Amino acid sequence: MVHLPPLISDLGLILGAAGLITLIFKRIKQPLVLGYIIAGLLVGQHISIFPSITDQENIEIWAEIGVIFLLFTLGLEFSFKKLAKVGGASSITAAMEVIVMLALGYGTGKLLGWSSMDSIFLGGILSVSSTTIIIRAFEELDVKTQQFAVLVFGVLIVEDLVAILLLVLLSTLALSQNFSGTEMLISVLKLAFFLILWFIGGIFLIPTFLKKTRKLMNDETLLIVSIALCLIMVMLATKVGFSPALGAFIMGSILAETVQGEKIEHLVKSVKDLFGAIFFVSVGMLIDPDMLIENIGPVLLITFITVAGKLFSTSTGALISGQSLKASVQTGMSLSQIGEFSFIIATLGVTLKVTSDFLYPIAVAVSAITTFTTPYLIRYSAGLYDIIEEKLPAGWIKKLNKYSSTAQVITTTSDWKIYLHSYIYNIVIQSVCIISIFFVTARYISPFVRNHVSNAIIVDFMTAGFGLLLAAPFLWALVGRRIQENAYSNLWHNENVSRGPLIALNLFRIVLGLFFTVLLVIQFISDPYILILVIVIIAVLNSLFTKRIQKMYNRIERRFLTNLNEKEEQALHKDKIRPDIVPWDAHLVELKVSPESPFVGQNLFDLGIREKFGVNIAMIERGRNTIANPGRDEKLYPGDEVMVIGTDDQLAKLKPFIELSEENRPLVQRETMTLQKVTINSNSPLKGITIRSSGMREKAKALVVGIERDGERILNPDSSMQFMEEDIVWIVCNQKRLQEFIMQLQ
Template sequence: MAHIPHFITDLALILAVAGVTTLFFKKIHQPVVLGYIIAGLLVGPHVSLFPTVMDSEGVRTWSEIGVIFLLFSLGLEFSFKKLVKVGGTASVTALVEVAIMFGLGLLTGKLLGWTSIDSLFLGAILSISSTTIIVRAFDETGVRTKKFATLVFGILIIQDLVAVLLMVLLSTFAASQQFSGYDLLIQILKLVFFLTLWFLAGIFFIPTFLKRARNLLNDETMLVVSIALCLLMVLLAVEVGFSAALGAFIMGSILAETSQGERIELLVKPVKNLFAAVFFVSVGMMIDPGVLQLYAQPILIITFIVIIGMPLATILGSLLSGQSLKHSIQAGMSLSQIGEFSFIIASLGVTLKVTSEFLYPIAVAVSAVTTFTTPFLIKRSMSVYTFAEKRLPKKWINSLNRYSTSSQQLSAYSEWKELLHSYFINAVIHAVLIGALIILSRKYIHPVVSELFDKPLGGNITAIVITLVLMIPSIWAISIRRINKEAYSNLWLNRKLNRGPLIAIEIGRIAMAVLLVGLMINQYFSPSVSFLIAVVAMAIATVLFNQKLQAFYDRIEKRFLSNLNDKEHERGLKQEITPWDAHLATFDVQPEFPLAGKQLLELKLREQYGVNIALIERGKLSLISPDRHERLYPGDKLSIIGTDDQLARMKDVFENSPHETSEQHVNEDEIALQNFTVTRESPLYQRTIRNSGIRDHAQGLVVGLERNGNRMLNPESTIPLEEGDIVWIVGVRNRIEEFFKGQSK
């Protein structure tokens, strides 16, 4: 009989034991991740009940592949557009929580007498909650349709990005054993540079490739192509000094923006599950029960910090961001555990050989305990809120409610804000592209062309000319391109005082372009010569090629935006809308649905259930704020706004669970929620909602009304609007903004 390599027998042992333990954990309704860890403990070198893995190095190699696929899958669920859309509330909450927990972890490590590097890694481990555990707990407790769940998912998105940043920074610190503010700034700028560059290049090329090859990409070839792209980005990330996990995460985020993102996620899932299982088993193999017993006291202390500190930090951040006390407490008590990212950060310390042996098993033990406590804390969150509301002074409660309401008010339209934001984004994007071309020129173009000339001067000039030609579109965009023309014209014409700052901005743009060109030329000539060549080159390009550059740039921008929005165009419009306790959930009209074919007028959903239908998706047709005569047909997808209880009743009506409209389904540019305050000068003053013109002019639907501190969700259309009323409208974003802007004039 042929000899079987140890790795195959080890893999058979790992999967067999993991299969049994995960079946048991499924039976007792616990996350399978814990089953994998227990399986690793059983087949590891520290427990003799089962045969032991022979080739530990081989298992470690496969576990590293598991990390790559795990981060790739997280990237597919992440996407950069979703990061932009989670809003300030989730961002502020997540950053406050991460800062507090990182500080608590660092302080705890120091008080326990650990080294600085162990304390730093502990802070990072305690900063990140577990997406896997939270999703599982939400399913088990039935709270995925609750409003606070949307906030939690937004926080998890920010935490994922912070975790990636922490991995980069900790890797840098581990390599140099020195960490200063300058090092931190350089690493952040380097990360931002490459993230922006990879995202721009990825969105420009990859969606186009996938669309043109669509007919050739069956499930098999799509899986192979996706994994190939993932591994290529892994190689690229390692080449520029980042971790393999970061490269996998970035490629997943890029593919998530394509119309094939969900398909790729589905195809990769079995591969990810297999290799992730090996990774989590390898986590368990590193646990020494003797170490756990020896460090029982630190484990209890750190577990207490996670269970108490993380919810309190989240509650504080949520309140600061403008959330109500109820939703802050519910979100805080959901984020009370550590999980897969904490394992990855802990394994990073082991791989780099900079952390002590006890830190890894301690992190796993804390994760195991907090996993069991998470569902209990989620279920008890309403009781904690009720207790807090009764015990806190009434004045505090009223102040929190006023702060929450005022933070959700429509911010004043500022043309300066819009213009500066547009200029900033334009400058960052094209500065990154120019920086990439400078690096490309120095490392690849110049060495190649230098071989064609006997003297260095010829090679230098040729490299400069080629690089300048490639840089021209970006240089033109930074210095000449008109951005947000309407806002610029209004600012220039409305007040003469605006003209000075506007001229200064234009001069600054030109100076920035000259500086970037000069930096490129300075690699080959002196600064004075470089500056002169830069000015002359820009002047010639502007005079001779302005119109052609405009047309060329428009084509590039159109293609980029088309690729960026391709996913939304194919999927349609869905939006999370959250006035007070109301939010949006979607329901499918099944063929056997007894109310199919009836008009909304006949259904009387508002009268019977207090909800509103904000959107009907019918194939590629999207009906926003449908009128009362619209009918429901089998296959329709309804986006319904209501409270948790109202949507729960709608779930019973439709006899199937709603698909939560999380950040994965947001198209913020099309449908949105806005509010405004009625004044005596307002044309809406003393008009009823029905006669206000909101539906006709803003294509909007009134879903909330606040009067003298009293809030009415989905108010009657016969209610007249009074001075001081705050009216909440859902509808087409552009029309609502025009409607508000018209009133403010």
């Protein structure tokens, strides 16, 4: 009789149960993640009605692979450049949510009489929302094109990085059982060091490798290579003491910056779905129904804390960041759940055996309940805002609107800010590269040379020399590279600015470079006389080969920047940034003119779009041509991408006339267009004149889209309206033209 390994029969049982349950969940329009968990509960060892798995250890290995691929695909969707672009509003909102939920989770655990470790892990579980559940709910409710959705997506991007940081900190805390702030700080610095190192090395090497081998790769080969790179980074992360999930996430974020990033994400999706299903089924297997019933009180309490705490913290963070009250409430309602990262954090506690048995099923139960409630919370968020607006005093509403308006201002970047930003960036990047070279030299190169050369002095000279040769371009960049020459020159020649800080900053670079050089040499050469001789030789060689070292660094930097920006450069005409007009619900959205649209062939004057729908057309993109602030005689043609500004209701009425059969396009804006505000003061030349006579359209190609006057908001004002003192005027314009126009006004 043929023997069937338990792994195969267990895998068949898992996938069979998952497939059957998810078909039911698709039918009743519920998240598949929840279906997987219920399938795991049914085939687990705690319920005997159905066949159960027989080899738990193998399933745990499959589940760990599932976590790796889940984090890998999250990294592909993440991208560090996306994190840099989410802006202050998303960062402030996410920070407020995470801090408040960490505190609430810890406090709730202590209130229930739990241990400190259980309480800390509960805080981590509650602090991160579910990207999968939110995106699914947005798609089902068709709200992805609404204003608040962009803020939600930005918060989720920041939360992804926070979740990775939490995994590292909780792992450190669990293994050391020590609450020492120093150890936590070291863990954070270690994480930051390796994140920077892996990102720099990955961007320098991987896009170049993929570019060189592009002609040799079909879809199958690209999939295999991508998974191989993922697993290599998993091994590296494990080697330096981090979790495999972190390595998978980092490699995903590196590949996300490549030209093939979207294709890799598409290819890996099926693999992720398979192993992700196994992971979520294994989550369900660990649920003990008896323990869940026993802890039903804590489940309901923590569910309430999750929904109420996230609603409060997220809404408050959004308000502080300058968002409107409506957008803040909608954002808070959207993020009131926990999901896949919470499972991973809970699994970490179980794996490390530092949390109690009841915490895991409680976390899963809370996630299940909040998963069900999320679509309803999003659907009724606008209604909750209406109730809040009705109950709050009118004075409070006015103050909130004024705060939201003043939070969005035109800021000028000083020369000091520009120079210091680049200075710190240069110090950090070069230091990370130099330290990593020193580590590789001492750990790998030195033992290799010692095994092949018997003379100890020659070994020391060779090792130190090779290390300095590798580090030379980065040492030069640290000490002698010119940083922001224009800003530095302006500061140096500015009579009102002291040159002392500039001199001190330059001296610090030199001292730091000497410190690193001496640090490398003394690792291998202890004799003080030989050490002095070596430093003199280094100084002489540096003066002779400075230009070559500089050229070498420039080539390294050029390749890195080319790899980093290649994806954006190829999609430059599609790269858009969406702004918000605060505190209004108005925003920019792009619509594509369908061939069947009744607007095709008609000019804007005859269409009367502003009069009929209350919206403004800010831009038309036709092929490679961009028409900013189109005139009244401009016509619409099939395939035109029209950027319009209005409220959600106004845009919803307009959309059926422009896009008849195509799906909604994302909320985005051309990089060349921006929304800014101008405050009319007593000395402004605009005071007392009309929009038409101001010459904004002719001089700055600017379009006035809103005026706030005495607490009243006037969206898309008539061109005959006069500007009055203390008016807040919102305009759409190219950023450079806008700044020049403001300078002329002043």
